[in-house]
Amino acid sequence: MTWLGDNWRTVLDLAVSHLYLAGVPLVIGLVLALPLGWAAKRWAGAYPVIITGTGLLYTIPSLALFVMMPLLLGTKILDPVNVLVAMTIYTVALLVRTVADGLRAVPDHVEQAATAMGYRGLRRLFGVELPLALPVIAAGLRVAAVSNVSIVSVASVVGVSQLGDLLVDGYNRVIWGELLTGILACVLLALLLDLVIQAGTRALTPWVRAQGGRP
Secondary structure, X not given: OHHHHHHHHHXXXXXXXXXXXXHHHHHHHHHXXXXXXXXXXXXXXXXXXXXXXXXXXXOOOHHHHHHHHHHXXXXXXXXXXXXXXXXXXXXXXXXXXXXXXXXXXXXXXXXXXXXXXXOOHHHHHHHHHHHHHHHHHHXXXXXXXXXXXXXXXXHHHHOOOOOHHHHHHHHHOOOHHHHHHHHHHHHHHHHHHHHHHHHHHHHHOHHHHHOOOOO
């Protein structure tokens, strides 16, 4: 607590940077995963190709991906854009299967009823299928949020500042207050994102609350 009391401004600045690097890719990744997941659900033959292809992206070691980004994007090694792009790739890798499986879980008779009522194409997707698939997608988004907060910490090794700096510096200099503060701050940030996603899901799915939490 003494270390935190003396360095709380630094911790706050690093937490804001960490939230930016973990949160922005979460939103962009979701936007990119939606059409990919829909395509995987729409065309059965494309499902294994899209799901396997995007899933393999998550097997790339984070440090290697952070180092590769400047070469692929033509950016500087310390540019935060490298981390944003890398984290977006990981988010897409996690969410495409979730989106596809969430859409596939929508009962056929519901889709047929929506079609009979005049809901077709994108109107049916956004008006019927996505709302019903939202609880499943939100569950995957919560996993991706926690994963992003964890992986972003590795970016300290390549010089991009965020809460991972506290972990690296605290470990190297054996400053337990700094190290524990970094760990606790990452946990709290992950919990914050999780609560925001849960709150957003509850707001967008009032029928689930009406059914006592049953999707």
